[in-house]
Amino acid sequence: xxxxxxxxxxxxxxxxxxxxxxxxxxxxxxxxxxxxxxxxxxxxxxxxxxxxxxxxxxxxxxxxxxxxxxxxxxxxxxxxxxxxxxxxxxxxxxxxxxxxxxxxxxxxxxxxxxxxxxxxxxxxxxxxxxxxxxxxxxxxxxxxxxxxxxxxxxxxxxxxxxxxxxxxxxxxxxxxxxxxxxxxxxxxxxxxxxxxxxxxxxxxxxxxxxxxxxxxxxxxxxxxxxxxxxxxxxxxxxxxxxxxxxxxxxxxxxxxxxxxxxxxxxxxxxxxxxxxxxxxxxxxxxxxxxxxxxxxxxxxxxxxxxxxxxxxxxxxxxxxxxxxxxxxxxxxxxxxxxxxxxxxxxxxxxxxxxxxxxxxxxx
Amino acid sequence: xxxxxxxxxxxxxxxxxxxxxxxxxxxxxxxxxxxxxxxxxxxxxxxxxxxxxxxxxxxxxxxxxxxxxxxxxxxxxxxxxxxxxxxxxxxxxxxxxxxxxxxxxxxxxxxxxxxxxxxxxxxxxxxxxxxxxxxxxxxxxxxxxxxxxxxxxxxxxxxxxxxxxxxxxxxxxxxxxxxxxxxxxxxxxxxxxxxxxxxxxxxxxxxxxxxxxxxxxxxxxxxxxxxxxxxxxxxxxxxxxxxxxxxxxxxxxxxxxxxxxxxxxxxxxxxxxxxxxxxxxxxxxxxxxxxxxxxxxxxxxxxxxxxxxxx
Numbered sequence: 001x002x003x004x005x006x007x008x009x010x011x012x013x014x015x016x017x018x019x020x021x022x023x024x025x026x027x028x029x030x031x032x033x034x035x036x037x038x039x040x041x042x043x044x045x046x047x048x049x050x051x052x053x054x055x056x057x058x059x060x061x062x063x064x065x066x067x068x069x070x071x072x073x074x075x076x077x078x079x080x081x082x083x084x085x086x087x088x089x090x091x092x093x094x095x096x097x098x099x100x101x102x103x104x105x106x107x108x109x110x111x112x113x114x115x116x117x118x119x120x121x122x123x124x125x126x127x128x129x130x131x132x133x134x135x136x137x138x139x140x141x142x143x144x145x146x147x148x149x150x151x152x153x154x155x156x157x158x159x160x161x162x163x164x165x166x167x168x169x170x171x172x173x174x175x176x177x178x179x180x181x182x183x184x185x186x187x188x189x190x191x192x193x194x195x196x197x198x199x200x201x202x203x204x205x206x207x208x209x210x211x212x213x214x215x216x217x218x219x220x221x222x223x224x225x226x227x228x229x230x231x232x233x234x235x236x237x238x239x240x241x242x243x244x245x246x247x248x249x250x251x252x253x254x255x256x257x258x259x260x261x262x263x264x265x266x267x268x269x270x271x272x273x274x275x276x277x278x279x280x281x282x283x284x285x286x287x288x289x290x291x292x293x294x295x296x297x298x299x300x301x302x303x304x305x306x307x308x309x310x311x312x313x314x315x316x317x318x319x320x321x322x323x324x325x326x327x328x329x330x331x332x333x334x335x336x337x338x339x340x341x342x343x344x345x346x347x348x349x350x351x352x353x354x355x356x357x358x359x360x361x362x363x
Numbered sequence: 364x365x366x367x368x369x370x371x372x373x374x375x376x377x378x379x380x381x382x383x384x385x386x387x388x389x390x391x392x393x394x395x396x397x398x399x400x401x402x403x404x405x406x407x408x409x410x411x412x413x414x415x416x417x418x419x420x421x422x423x424x425x426x427x428x429x430x431x432x433x434x435x436x437x438x439x440x441x442x443x444x445x446x447x448x449x450x451x452x453x454x455x456x457x458x459x460x461x462x463x464x465x466x467x468x469x470x471x472x473x474x475x476x477x478x479x480x481x482x483x484x485x486x487x488x489x490x491x492x493x494x495x496x497x498x499x500x501x502x503x504x505x506x507x508x509x510x511x512x513x514x515x516x517x518x519x520x521x522x523x524x525x526x527x528x529x530x531x532x533x534x535x536x537x538x539x540x541x542x543x544x545x546x547x548x549x550x551x552x553x554x555x556x557x558x559x560x561x562x563x564x565x566x567x568x569x570x571x572x573x574x575x576x577x578x579x580x581x582x583x584x585x586x587x588x589x590x591x592x593x594x595x596x597x598x599x600x601x602x603x604x605x606x607x608x609x610x611x612x613x614x615x616x617x618x619x620x621x622x623x624x625x626x627x628x629x630x631x632x633x634x635x636x637x638x639x640x641x642x643x644x645x646x647x648x649x650x651x652x653x654x655x656x657x658x659x660x661x662x663x664x665x666x667x668x669x670x671x672x673x674x
Contacts, residue, residue: 054471062478138656143470144470145470148474149415149651153652157645282478285475286479289475317489318490321482321486321487321490324479324482324485325483327475327478328480328483332476335472
C-alpha cells in the first residue's frame with residue numbers, strides 16, 4: 001500500500017496537526033475541546049487494534065468493548081478497593097513489602113489503602129491478554145458468521161458480568177478512581193490543570209502505536225496477515241502458521257483495548273457498564289469500516305472525527321443511528337473505506353485526468 | 364412472565380412438585396416456540412442466501428410495535444394482519460435495498476450489513492415509538508385469567524402462542540413440500556445454479572425468503588407481546604436466542620430449528636431454578652458458545668455435512 005517513508009510522513013504530519021489543534025484551542029480559549037479529543041485518542045487505540053484484527057487478519061470481532069471494559073474495570077476495582085481492613089492477611093503483607101500499595105485520602109475524610117495504580121494497570125492489561133489468549137483458542141476454530149456470533153456472545157457475557165455484579169458497582173459502575181502518576185508532577189487524570197499535558201500524553205501514545213503497527217504491517221508478520229486475509233488455505237500452503245498469527249493479533253488488539261480502558265478510566269475517574277455494551281463494540285467496527293478495513297490511517301482520521309463529534313453530542317438522540325447508518329452505507333458503497341480503495345482511486349484518477357496511464361503503472 | 368410462572372422465583376428453595384414442574388415446562392415451551400420461529404426465520408434466509416440475517420429479531424419487534432399502534436384504530440385481527448404486512452414489506456425492502464444488487468459480497472461484509480440494518484431499524488423504531496414497553500391486550504380474557512391444567516395455572520395467551528406458532532411451523536412444512544412456490548424455494552436452497560437452469564427466478568426466491576421470514580417473525584411478535592411485552596430494542600436478545608436455537612438444531616434444517624428452540628426454551632426455564640433470574644440470558648449464550656465450540660453441526664446435524672458448508 002505505502003511507499004516506504006509515507007507512513008513516517010503521515011505520522012509526522014499528524015503530529016504537527018495534533019500540536020496545531022492544541023495551540024489553536026488554547027489561543028481561542030476553547031481548551032475544553034481537548035478533553036473530548038483526549039477521550040477520542042484513547043478510543044482510537046481500540047480502533048487501531050481492531051483494524052489490525054479485521055483489516056489485516058480478516059477476523060471479525062464484535063466484542064472489542066469487552067476487552068476495553070476488562071482493562072478499565074480491573075484498574076478501577078483494584079485502585080478503589082480498600083485493603084486497610086485486610087491488613088495482616090498474607091496477600092496484603094506481600095503487596096506492602098513489595099511497595100505495591102498506596103494510601104490516599106478518600107472523599108469522606110478518611111484514608112483508603114489500595115493497590116498502586118501502576119500495578120493495577122499491569123494486572124488489568126495482563127488479565128485482558130490472558131483472557132484473549134484463552135478465548136482465541138476455541139474462537140478461531142470458527143469462521144464467518146460463527147466467529148462473529150461467538151465474539152458477540154463473549155462481549156455480551158462481559159457486559160452482563162459488569163452490569164450484574166455488585167462487586168463492580170452494577171449499573172452505576174465504579175467511580176472515584178485515582179490519578180495515574182506518569183512523571184513527577186504529571187498524572188493521567190481529568191483535572192483541568194493537566195488537560196493539555198494529558199492531551200499530549202494520549203496522542204503521543206496513539207502516534208507511537210500507529211508507528212509501531214505500521215512497521216508491523218510492512219514486516220513479514222504483516223505480509224503473513226494479509227495472506228491469511230486473502231486465503232487461509234493458500235496462506236497455510238505456503239507455511240504460515242495461521243492459528244498462531246490469528247491468536248497473536250487477537251491478543252494484540254485486546255491489549256490495545258485494555259490499555260485504552262485503563263487510561264481512559266483514570267482520565268475520567270471512573271467507568272460504567274455502558275462501556276462494555278454491544279453497541280460500543282459495533283461502533284468500533286463501524287469506525288474501522290469507515291476508515292477502510294485495512295487502513296490504519298483512514299480509521300484513525302475518520303474515527304477521531306466521528307468520536308469527537310459524538311462525544312460533543314452533535315448527533316443528539318440520533319447517535320446510534322448515525323453509527324449504524326454509516327456502517328451500513330460504508331459496507332454497501334465503499335467496503336474499502338472513504339480514504340482508501342475504489343472510491344478514492346476513482347476520485348484520484350478523475351482529478352489526475354490524463355495521467356491515468358501513470359497511475360495504473362504506479363498502482 | 365406473568366400468568367404462567369409466578370412460582371418461578373429464583374433460588375433453590377422451590378420444592379419440586381409435579382405442578383411446578385409442569386409450570387416450568389409450559390413457560391419453557393412458550394418461550395421455546397418463539398425462539399423456534401426466530402430460528403426458522405434464520406434458517407429460511409440462510410438456506411436461500413447463505414446469509415445469517417442479524418436483523419431477524421427486529422421483525423418480531425416491528426410486528427409487535429406496529430400491531431400495538433394499529434390496534435388503536437382497528438380491531439385486533441386487522442391490526443395483526445396489518446402488522447404482518449408491514450413487516451413483510453420491510454423484509455422485502457431490506458433484501459431489495461441492501462442485498463439483491465451486491466455482487467459476490469464477502470461473508471464479513473454481509474455480517475456487517477445485516478448488523479447495520481438491525482441498528483438502523485432499532486433506532487428508527489425508537490424515534491417512531493419510544494423507549495417504553497408496549498403490549499397488545501390478551502387475545503382471550505385478561506392478564507389475570509388462567510386455566511388450571513393438572514394443578515398448573517396457564518394463561519390463555521400461552522395457548523394462543525403455542526397454537527399460532529405451532530400451526531405456523533406445520534403450515535410452513537406443508538408449504539415447502541406441497542406448493543410450487545415452496546418447492547422452488549427448496550430447489551433454490553439446495554442448488555442455486557441448478558434451480559436457475561430449471562427456470563426458477565432465484566433472485567425473487569431470495570426476496571421471497573425475506574418476506575416469508577419477516578411475516579412469520581411479525582406474527583410471532585404479535586401473539587407473544589401480551590406476555591413478554593415489546594420495545595424498540597427487544598429484537599437483539601431474540602436474534603441471539605433464535606440463532607442459538609438454529610445452530611442447536613443444525614443450521615439449515617427447519618425441523619431442527621424448531622426443536623432447537625424448544626430445547627433452548629426449556630433449558631432457560633429450568634435454568635432459573637439454579638441461577639439468579641438476572642442470568643437467564645446467560646444460559647442462551649452459554650449454550651450458543653458450547654454448541655459453536657463443541658459441535659458446530661448442531662445436535663441433529665451431521666458433522667461431515669457441516670464441514671462442507673461455508674459459514
